[in-house]
Amino acid sequence: MGASLTTMRIYSMRFLSQISVAITNCRLFEKTEKALNHALLECRNLRFMITVPKNMTSVNKTKDMIKQMIVQIHALVDADRCLVYTTDMDDKTFSNVENKSEEAHPFTKGIVGYVCANKTRA
Numbered sequence: 001m002g003a004s005l006t007t008m009r010i011y012s013m014r015f016l017s018q019i020s021v022a023i024t025n026c027r028l029f030e031k032t033e034k035a036l037n038h039a040l041l042e043c044r045n046l047r048f049m050i051t052v053p054k055n056m057t058s059v060n061k062t063k064d065m066i067k068q069m070i071v072q073i074h075a076l077v078d079a080d081r082c083l084v085y086t087t088d089m090d091d092k093t094f095s096n097v098e099n100k101s102e103e104a105h106p107f108t109k110g111i112v113g114y115v116c117a118n119k120t121r122a
C-alpha cells in the first residue's frame with residue numbers, strides 16, 4: 001500500500017507540473033496574440049498613411065479628393081457611416097460632400113449648422 005501511495009504522489013506531481021506548463025503557455029499565447037493584433041493595427045494605419053498622400057496627389061478636384069479620403073477613413077476606423085461637410089463662410093452655408101444635388105444649408109439648420117456657426121478659428 002505504501003508503494004502505491006508513493007506512485008500516486010509521483011503521478012500527481014507530474015500532472016501538476018504539466019498543468020503549470022499549460023497555464024504558462026496559455027498566458028504566453030495571450031500576450032503574443034495581443035502583440036500580434038497591435039502590430040497588425042499599426043501596419044494597417046501605416047499603409048493608410050502612405051496611401052492618403054499618394055491619392056491626394058493623383059486627384060485634381062478638391063471634392064474628389066475628399067471623397068477618396070472619406071472612403072479610406074471609413075475603412076480605417078471601420079465606421080458604419082462617414083460624412084464630411086464643406087462650409088462657405090461668405091454665404092454662411094454648409095453642404096455634404098457626397099450629396100449629388102449640391103444643396104447648401106444655412107448655418108441655422110441642424111447640429112452641423114450650429115457647429116459651423118459656432119466654430120472657433122485656430
